[in-house]
Every structure is written in C-alpha cells, then in structure tokens.
Amino acid sequence: MASHYIKFIADDEETLRNVELPSPAVKEVPDWYKDATRFRHSNKAGFGEQGQVESTMKGCMPVFDSMTMGYIQKTWTDIFIERDDQGEVTYRWSRGPEIMRSRPQYQHATMPAPHGCSKTMFTWNRPWGVVVPRGYSVMFTHPAYRYDLPFVSGSGVIDADLYHSAGKNSVPFYLKDDFTGLIPAGTPMFQVVPFKRESWQATKHGEELAHLKDNSTMTLRSKFYDGYKKLFWQRKVFS
Secondary structure, eight states: OOOOOOEEEESSHHHHHHOOOOEEGGGGOOHHHHHOOSBSSSSSOOBOTTSOBOBOGGGOHHHHHHHHSSEEEEOSSOEEEEEOTTOOEEEEESSSSOOEEEOOGGGGTTSOOOTTEEEEEEEEEEOEEEEOOTTEEEEEEOOTTOTTSSEEEOOEEEOTTTOOOOEEEEEEEEEETTOOEEEOTTOEEEEEEEEEOOOOOOOOOOGGGHHHHHHHHHHHTTSSSOHHHHHTOOOOOOO
C-alpha cells in the first residue's frame, strides 16, 4: 500500500524542545480497551444460553478503527485547574509553550456546552502546523471513546494541504462540571485525522439494492464471531 506523508511543523524552538510529536493513535488506546476481554468472561470464545456468542466491544472493529485513526496530540505539561467560590476557573501549566487559553463568551454565546460540562469555552493551542498531500484535509476532534477525560474537545477541519500554520486559541474544549485538580502531562488532548476531500451525493434505494445488504448479512453469519474482521475489515495504517 502506498504511503502518504503527514508533516508536522514546529511552531517554534520551544515546541521542538518540549512538545512530543502527535503519536499514532494505535499506540494510545485507552486502558479500558486494553483491560477488556474479547468475550463476556475471558478471551476464550463463550456462548450464552440461547447459543449466541457473548463477544464484547473489544472485538468490534468499527470501535477499534475509530480509536486508532490518525494521531493523538498529548499534553506536554501538567495542567492544574482551580475554581473559586463563584465557579470561575483559573489554570496554570508547569513548562513548555502555552498550552491553553480561554475564549471570549461572545464568540460562542449561542453554542450549547456539552452535557455535563461547564459553560466556559477554553481552547487548546496547536503547537504543530500540518502539511498533507494536495486534496487532503485534517479533522481535529475529541479522542474517540475517551469519555474518561475531564474535558470534551470540539471538532474542526483544516484544509492542511493549503494552510500549514500552528494555531493559538485553536481547538475548543470544555471542562467537565466542577472538575478541579491535575490534568497530567501525556493526557490525550485531541485526535488528528487526515482524509481525502471528495464530493458525495446521497441517493435513496429500496428493494433494487436489497441484495447488497442481504449478501453482507449472510456472509457475516457464516462465522461464529469476528465475521466483520475476517471477511470485510481493511487495515488502516498510521505511523
């Protein structure tokens, strides 16, 4: 398979010295996934009372693919979050380039905060500019399935084949309600997913294409488990 290159350009010398390059997301799968068993009670195939295979999310390749697509930018410094009696947040970090800022309220006045999060919007600073091949863009988004993090990062798309700058005040995020304390260095901040820009048009179909889904279903059922992985799944490589 031919490789495409994604190039990360340091914003300054301080970034080169102190900020780790975004890591392939496959190296950053969360502990809950690593600790899960493939089947209900163990990694050995098991069957329920109705004869069904009791597999878990550990074997779901769409979940795996979403977690391992692209790259993960991690915090390069400890961040300490405090709140006063009125709930106002103050923050500090221990080293390296500026990592976060707060965004003026008027810029997001009509945007609802994620459920369970405070209304104040903060932003991650992107320390690396990005270069991708012509015709490609990059999505920045919350790390997939990282509901354990004390914040929720927003999403944005940059046409990084044309625009290559790093970004101050760049990736929005919200702190979870009443969170205070330490966000340690090495915490995933956001996921970086390159994709090819293409035009799409949606069309509606019924019985004339029913054989496509029926064939997929019958083929999948030829396996007790891992049918999608064994018969349909295609490996995605980011390094």
